[in-house]
Every structure is written in structure tokens, then in C-alpha cells.
Amino acid sequence: MTGGDITQYFDYLFMxxxxxxxxxxxxxQNLFAVVMLTGVYSLIAAAWFVSLGAADVAITEAAVGAGISTVLLLAAMLLTAREAKPTTAFRHWAALVVMAAAGVAVFYALGDLPVYGAADTPANTGPGMAYIERTPSEINIPNVVTAVLASYRGFDTMGEVFVVFAAGVGVALLLNLSGAGRREEDGE
Incomplete structure (x- = not known):
């Protein structure tokens, strides 16, 4: 069993x-448990992204999906009931069918992924190798990942930073809705 085969088993385990x-x-039905499990879902998805070799996506998923989204949902939960209202059986079955169809599609596609680290994959033969070859002469940055994120994909990375910053500001504003930390305007 090669190293690539082991990571494929981890992919199946994560799925x-x-x-x-x-x-x-x-x-x-308990909304607090749902919010906590969505955070756990995001953390497992982040671990899966690390297994797939997408560390930047994993960091974003952990920060936004597990961090900011969980805080945002907890803050929103303060404005609503703790228990969900009972729903019809149709909604549960419809959600189950949609989720099962998406899961089957992802499991079907998972078999088409190349073996992790294989030299003949598109990422290792196309643009990836071009970045590795051109980075020392074009940018003179020793870390290729940093060169790609900071230079070649600078506008994309800047957009991601703006999204994370906007989400953080939104959570900070939402958490301040209770009036905590505001000055009393009547006393002035």
C-alpha cells in the first residue's frame, strides 16, 4: 500500500x-447543538482540505467556517428560540434526499481524483511546475507558495483577505447589538 492509497482512505473517512x-x-431540534455540529463539520472539512493538499483553503475554512460562522450563528441564536419548531416529515425526507444525492455524487467523483503526490497529475505537470521553475528568476522569493499567493495570485488573495475582514467586522458589529459598551447618551 503506497502513501497515496492511505490518504485516499482518509478522504473516504472524512466523507x-x-x-x-x-x-x-x-x-x-436543539439549535445550540446544530450550531456546534456545523462548527465541527467545518473543522472536519478543513482537515479534509489539508489531506487533499489545499492548506490555504483549509485555513480559510477553519477561520470562516468554524470560527466566524459559529460565532455569528451563536450570536443570532441569542435573538431566537433555543428549540426549532417541529417540521413536517416531508422537509426531513427532502433534505435527506438532497444530501444523499450530493454525497453519492461526491463519492462517485472521489474515485477520479489522482493519487496524492503522483508526478503525472495536472497540478504537478502544468502550472505547478511552471511556478516552481519561474519563481526564482521572476520574483526571487524562496517559498513558492508565498510567491504564488502574494504575487501571481495577489488580487485573488487580496479579495480573500477582504472577505475574511468583512466577516470579522460583521461579527463584531453583531455582537455589539446588545448595547454593551455603548455610552449612555442620556447622561451627556
Whole structure:
């Protein structure tokens, strides 16, 4: 068994965990438990992205999906009831069918992924190799990942930073809705 085969088993394990958490979220009525499980879902998705070799996507998923989104949902939960109202059985089955169809599609596509680290994959033969070859002469930055994110994909990275910053400001503003920290305007 090669190293690539082991990571493929981890991919399947992560997918099964995500499927189980998704099914659990559908069945729960307690909104606090749902919010916490969506945070766990995001953390497992981030771990899966690391397994797939997408560390930048994993960091963004952990920060936005597990961090900011969980805080935002917890703050929104303060403005609503703690328990969800009972729904019809049709909505549960419809959600289950949609989730099952998406899961089957992802499991079907997972078999088409190349073996992790294989030299003949498009990422290792196309643009990836071009970046590795051109970075020392064009930019003179020793870390290729930094060169790609900061120079070649600078506008895209700047857009991602703006999105994370806007989400952070939104959460900070939402958490201040209770009036905590405001000055009393009547006393002035």
C-alpha cells in the first residue's frame, strides 16, 4: 500500500464523518447543538482540505467556517428560540434526499481524483511546475507558495483577505447589538 492509497482512505473517512454529521444535523431540534455540529463539520472539512493538499483553503475554512460562522450563528441564536419548531416529515425526507444525492455524487467523483503526490497529475505537470521553475528568476522569493499567493495570485488573495475582514467586522458589529459598551447618551 503506497502513501497515496492511505490518504485516499482518509478522504473516504472524512466523507463518512461529514455524512454522519450532516444526517445528525438534520435530525436535531436543539439549535445550540446544530450550531456546534456545523462548527465541527467545518473543522472536519478543513482537515479534509489539508489531506487533499489545499492548506490555504483549509485555513480559510477553519477561520470562516468554524470560527466566524459559529460565532455569528451563536450570536443570532441569542435573538431566537433555543428549540426549532417541529417540521413536517416531508422537509426531513427532502433534505435527506438532497444530501444523499450530493454525497453519492461526491463519492462517485472521489474515485477520479489522482493519487496524492503522483508526478503525472495536472497540478504537478502544468502550472505547478511552471511556478516552481519561474519563481526564482521572476520574483526571487524562496517559498513558492508565498510567491504564488502574494504575487501571481495577489488580487485573488487580496479579495480573500477582504472577505475574511468583512466577516470579522460583521461579527463584531453583531455582537455589539446588545448595547454593551455603548455610552449612555442620556447622561451627556
Amino acid at each position: 463518512i464523518m461529514l455524512l454522519f454529521i450532516g444526517l445528525t444535523i438534520i435530525r436535531l
